[in-house]
Structure formats: C-alpha cells, structure tokens
Amino acid sequence: MIILASSSPRRAKLLKEAGLDFKIVSSDIEELFDENLEPHEVAMYLANLKTKHIAENYKKDVVIGADTIVVYDRKILGKPIDEQDAFNMLTTLSNQCHDVYTGVTIIQGEKEETFYSKTRVCMKTLSELEIKAYIHTKEPMDKAGAYGIQGDGGKLVDHYEGDFFTIMGLPLKDVLSRLKNFNIE
Numbered sequence: 001m002i003i004l005a006s007s008s009p010r011r012a013k014l015l016k017e018a019g020l021d022f023k024i025v026s027s028d029i030e031e032l033f034d035e036n037l038e039p040h041e042v043a044m045y046l047a048n049l050k051t052k053h054i055a056e057n058y059k060k061d062v063v064i065g066a067d068t069i070v071v072y073d074r075k076i077l078g079k080p081i082d083e084q085d086a087f088n089m090l091t092t093l094s095n096q097c098h099d100v101y102t103g104v105t106i107i108q109g110e111k112e113e114t115f116y117s118k119t120r121v122c123m124k125t126l127s128e129l130e131i132k133a134y135i136h137t138k139e140p141m142d143k144a145g146a147y148g149i150q151g152d153g154g155k156l157v158d159h160y161e162g163d164f165f166t167i168m169g170l171p172l173k174d175v176l177s178r179l180k181n182f183n184i185e
Contacts, residue, residue: 002184005054005065010150011170015064018172027053027065039071040116043103048114051105062108062182068169070145072098077145086135086146090156093145094126100145102166104175108182115178117171119162121149126156 004012007026015022027050033042051065070077072093080086100121105114139153140146147153149160149167165172 001061002179003054003058003061003063005051005063006169008066008169010148010168011066014165014168014170014172018176022064025054025058027051029053031067039069039074039076039099039101040103040118042076043067043069043101043116044105044114045103047103047116048105048112051107055107059109062106062179062184064104064106064175064179066102066104066170068100068102068144068166070098070100072096072145079142079144080140080146083135083141086140087131089146090126090131090134090140091128093123093147094131095123097122098145100167102169102171104171104178106175106178106182111182113178113181115174117163117166117174119160119164119166121160121167122158123156124158130156 002020002022004022004024005027012024029049031046033045046067047065051063055063077089080089098121100119101116103116137152139148139151147156149157163171
C-alpha cells in the first residue's frame, strides 16, 4: 500500500488523479532545519524528516512525503502567519521571479529515495487592491509564499519555467517514475 505522509489536499488530489490507491497519514513534526542549508537541501531535508517519521510505523508500505518551499532573494518564504504576513510576501513577490522547490522522499523498509524539483515562477505586477482581494479568499493562508498556483493564485502568476506540479507541491512525473523502483502491493 502507498501512504501519503501529508495532509495537503493538493498532493492527495494529484496522486488520486494519477490513479494511485493510497492512505493519508499526516506528519505533525516540527519543521526545524539548519539555516546554512541550500534551498534544495532544506526541501529534501524536511521531506525526508516527515517521511521517516511516518515510515517508522509502516515498514512494508511505500511512504511518500514532500515539502515545498518558496525562495526569493535567498530567503525562504513559508506559510504566512497572518494576513499582514501574506500581504508582505505577495508585495515582495509582485513583479519579481522566485524559485519553488519541492523535496520528495519515498521510503519502503530500508529502501529510500530523496530528490527535489525546482521551478522558476514570475509574478505579475500586483496592486494593493489585488493582493488584499486575494488574501480575502483565505487561499494564501496555508500556502508557502502565500499563493496557490492551482487556485485563484494562478491569476497572480505571469509565467513559470519548469514543472507546474512542483509548484503545486508534488512533482508527479518524477514521483511516478521513481515509484517503479518500489514494491507496491
């Protein structure tokens, strides 16, 4: 069986649409990391931490965990703590490009693979009114970087270079390719 070590409805939706049968067991660990790590290392470290936490109780199953971070000017933009924080993040990202990293770990027993995917995202010039209207939808409040490209936040994006699903939180093509190396019952 496949275990998704995430409570993200976006990740669950992607796996479901890929035709995979899975169970959700979310990790509640504190996401602490060494500030000296490079962004891709942070994404992989956090994905690995979450996945290992769940995999301890599911030794025979294939456990998939992921973590997505938004990086602008070498600073990691996490989930906003409140609406003002979301406003500040979106103001910072307005008319700028940033990188989205999604780290993924897949574990089954002793077998483990950790990797990451990176996508460059460029935002439109956003007015204060547009930002406040978007925040009013509440969509940005549980998203790294304070936006979700698959929802209303997609209207804020000018263009991106790379994998759309990396921005959503699970580089599906890479995950499906690597799952072939595991025994799924």
